[in-house]
Amino acid sequence: MPAKIPSHYPLDQEVNETESGYASASSSEASLPEVVFTKAHLQFLNRQLQFLEPQDVLRWCITTLPNLYQTTAFGLTGLAITDMLSKLNVPRPQVVDLIFLDTLHHFKETLALVDRVRQRYPNLNVHVYKPLGAETEEEFAQKYGERLWEANDERYDWLAKVEPAQRAYRELKVDAVLTGRRRSQGGKRGDLDVLEIDEAGLIKVNPLANWSFDQVRQYIKDNNVPYNELLDKGYKSVGDYHSTKPVKEGEDERSGRWQGQAKTECGIHNPRSKYAQFLAEMERKRQEEALAQALENVQVTAADA
Template identity: 35%
Template sequence: MPRDLAPAAERAPALNARYRHHGATAVLERALRDAEVGRTAMVSSFGAESVALLHLVAMVDRHTPVLFIDTEMLFAETLTYQQEIAERMRLSDLRILRPAEADKRGWDPDGTLHLTDPDSCCAFRKTGPLQEALGSFDAWITGRKRYQSGRRATLDFFEPDGAARLKINPLAHWTPQDVQDYMVENRLPRHPLVAQGYPSIGCAPCTSRVAEGEDQRSGRWRGRAKDECGIHFEGGKPSRAKTG
């Protein structure tokens, strides 16, 4: 644990009770200053709806560390959008995370692991670099929302992330219309792929267009029993998903 704080399982319920009646901006303002939350970073994919939370964080404290994971399999449009938004929001502590060259050689030398074992691909390209980067933080801010999928339907503002760290979900209670209204009211630029039928954007090989009426995340890992990029860890290292 980076600092002498109570376990995350104790801090999360207390913080949720304290901030139960607060909105997203108030949660951010207080969380970034609350000693019980600790040192906090934001993690952003710079995806379809990311600009709303990035703008909120920049308005509260543009010096907040922002971690962006470049899996090296992202859409070119995402990389360009990331640069434009970071400059526009004047983010002063943007940290770009990438998979280690040794991991790429060992796990995915020909760049095709996503076709046979997407969990392991997410493990070394995304989750591994993120866990390493989060090692000096007590909490991290996410853009997850209750409406995005079934397993997110009960999200609170604060939740444990392992024994020591917290996740902060300031937009947990926002509706799709809340996000759109915020973007319009603040004249925020949209990710260019949204207009092309991508309401949820991840790595290019594992993201497809979404038809009208489909769930917005149905284009992520389409056809697979997978809807999140998180994996199990063994000894702090990515663990290959069992196959066969």
């Protein structure tokens, strides 16, 4: 079947059929034509795109894909993409806006970098999305619980990253995103294609999929691109402060993320089925607790009578 890209995304709640960081692909209100790729066409495009330089992939994206955004946590690869975009001479002027998920648990160095990037690229528009109902780490803890990433890491990922991503895609009517994922980062990214379509119908483009960490770092150096100061302190991949550590020489680039845990992704790039199971389990527990409470109330009432 063809893979379809919806013109916009409907509202999704935390405990419904939504399964990942991307909203449902269906919409009865869609009025714009859908972007359609057959499986054969997608394979053909990947065969062509994998031999192009990242700048050429980006030029193709800008002139081909509607409602294109860059999702970024301001890692090295994302910064290289941002710099490349700023230097493209494309047939029609278009600045690709950024989407930044502020989990409220970033390092202070990461937040300082966001300001430096804004200063370096004044024409850049950064859309910041935070967890619902919270503007600070303290508010997040009060609303959802202290150290939630330890008590329930799946729920933390949903609240801090997945739901805000859904909201961003829905509100901005996103059809396609540029990501900073690369094959050399290892784990589930080892067989990454340049062009993907997730189960919700979102186009995801990985322009630097073929590049190594050293290639990205050299680009940053050669072009004097601002970067996270933590990279000079042994970090290679920087996420939340509570789940990111420096890496040793020779270790995988993302080995400093979620050390001691089986996970390698925060949920935004995980299969939808994982979150379907997670949300269904949450709803099942809620219903069981409600039923148990109702039975207890009945027993108390009967005893009083």
